[in-house]
Amino acid sequence: MVQGSEQPMNGTNGANGHTTDASKLRREPLKNSGSIDHLEYVDCTPIIGREYPTAKIKDILTASNSEQQLRDLAITICERGVVFFKARQDDLTVDEQKQVTELLGKLTGRPKENGLHVHPLYNDPNNIPMADGTTDRHIYVINSEAAKKLYKTMKDRPAEAAEPRDLGREWHSDSTFENCPSDFSFLRMQDTPPSGGDTLWVSGYELCVLTFSPFRSQSISTNASSYDRMSPSWRSYMETLTATCAQPVFKSACEAGGYEVMSPRGSPLNKDYEFAPHHPVVRTHPVTGWKSIYAGAGLHVSRIDNVYSYEDQMIRDYVMRLITRNHDGIARMHWKNQACAIWSNECTLHAATPDTHLVSGNRTGVRASGTGGVPYLDPASTGRREALKLPLT
Ligand SMILES: O=C(O)CCC(=O)C(=O)O
């Protein structure tokens, strides 16, 4: 996959025979037309997140220029990583939530054959239903009380309970175990406990920003204005890497439960037991064209490819260290009932905070997720700061 004299394009799903030529996928970054500029908002941090304290998603969906507004919302999500709708959104039905998730991707160039993701284990009879008792293959249900009961019955609980919990394991990008992982995810919280249960998002753009040149005359250690992020030589190396994102648990769960895996799952490329794609560690966001850390660490990243085991562990620890030592790149949602978060999985990782067992009260929510294209790295793409002409220190 070498294009002329350029570097090879890093975007393969080699294990499953899907090869991505980034030059074919490259397109102009999409530009915001300003159609939602009238909405009241505040940016959560200079780097990530935007909060809409009063806006109603229903109004966006029913506006006369709703497609334009949804496209601008999608571009805003891709630029800011995540947006929070803090006002109660209970006038939005679950079908409309699905419709919005579907349209965000559709209006911003998601492959035409892809749609909403379907959870591989949707056929599991123990799945938790929505509040009205029904299930929907495009809706993933969060229910802390039901999950607690289910967890207690799991055989491996005692061994696991003996180990302290590493919350680093919570970080993930949705459906990274698929050849075509999630693009937009839309989570609405329906019940919230009296405290806790926050969700965090980290900016993948920011984790791979080049904040200084180690080749400058000043020493790195005394460069007080530099962030703890990547040096150019390190990022060049990271850009050569792919990771295997294997989830063997889906096959064992189907076999143990005696039910069929869902297939296809939001894309003809997400089928059967193909849960071991190779994704780039640094990818290009298909909407903004900016580089982002992607399959470098977290729940679904099982192995950095083509390195020794200790190097694999070292690289994943390094990316986790980047996440935990750069909290200026993190936005945190403290949920209220019927608040919503919509994020781009193509430039963020997120993590739930499993602290709700410390208080009484259920935490329930419903999430829809779109299915994006095969992740790729276009070496010609830039970082967010370079593109926005923001200072690098
Ligand atoms: O429960 C949460 O806070 C987040 C759950 C999650 O990872 C998701 O909805 O994709």
Ligand SMILES: [Fe+2]
């Ligand atoms: Fe998630």
